[in-house]
Amino acid sequence: MKFTQLIMMLLLVMLLAACGAETPPEPEVPENGGQPPAEEPEEPAEEPVVEPEEPEEPEEPAIEESDPYSFFMKDGTTAHFRGDGNEYAQLTVRTVFLEENHIAVYEDNGGTTILKVFRIADSAADLVLEKPEFYEEYNPPLEELKSLQPISRYFELPIEAGDKVDGLEVVEIDVAAETPYANFENAIMTEKLEDDGATIRNYYVEGLGEVKREFIMGEGADEFRVTSSLESIE
Known part of the structure; x- marks a missing residue:
């Protein structure tokens, strides 16, 4: 009897212990069946938009200002001009540079020699002396050169069509001038x-000076023309 009661008590204790124990929670099963989540592919980084560079416009070469000396023959030059229409149209022109921005030009037409002296400034040239029948070398002291007074304005820079200087008008600045020496396309x-x-x-060409001159009288059938054209340079 006592043994039976002991057994019953043990069963009761075991039942109470089983009822009091906590039931462990069931493990959560991931939705994808326990597989690790697939990594989403990274979107490629957007490359910066590089706008095409506009091509740089080439710089125009700087145009140098004309030098007043470029409208005279070089120092020591002797130029020969062919003459047509008159026995005195043939010319020999000799250019000599003097002191303090002065230039002497000896013009021999076969009958007489004319001396012309020009004074050169930054952007102009003035005729300061003119002597016909001059057959010597003009070598004045500097003080005499400086004392010469302008007779007329020879040219002013920049030279443009329509300019008028002492009754002389610039008609064209890119005109053709045919001479025995060369055919020029950009004469003034x-x-x-x-x-x-x-x-x-x-007619003047920069770098040489005067290359041609014309004397025209009358029109049409009555026209009389005398021409002196550059033929050679020594």
Whole structure:
């Protein structure tokens, strides 16, 4: 009897212990069946948008200002001009540089020699002496050169079409000038109307100076023309 009661008590204790024990929670099963989540592919980084550079416009070469000396022959130069229409149209022109920005030009037409002296400034040239029948070398002291007074303005820079200097008008600045020496395409042509109705035209080329001159009288069938054109340079 006592043994049976002991057994019953043990069973009761074991039952109470089983009822009091906590039931462990069931493990959560991941939705993807326990597989590790797939890594989402990284989106490629956006490359910075590089706008094409606009091509740089080439710089225009700087245009150097004209040098007043470039409208005269070089120092010590002797130029020969072919003459047409008159026995005195043939010319020999000799250029000599003097002191303090002065230039002497000896012009021999076969009958006489004319001396012309020019004074050069930064952007102009003035005729300061003119002597016909001059057959010597002009070598004045510096003080005499400085004392010469301008007679007329020879040219002013920059030279542009329409300029008028002492009755001389710049008619064109890119005109053709045909000479025995060369055919020039960029000559500067000036005109001057004389009191007797004659027209005097002069053609200049930068780097050489005067390359051609024309004396024109009358029109049409009555036209009389005398021309002196550059033929050679020594």
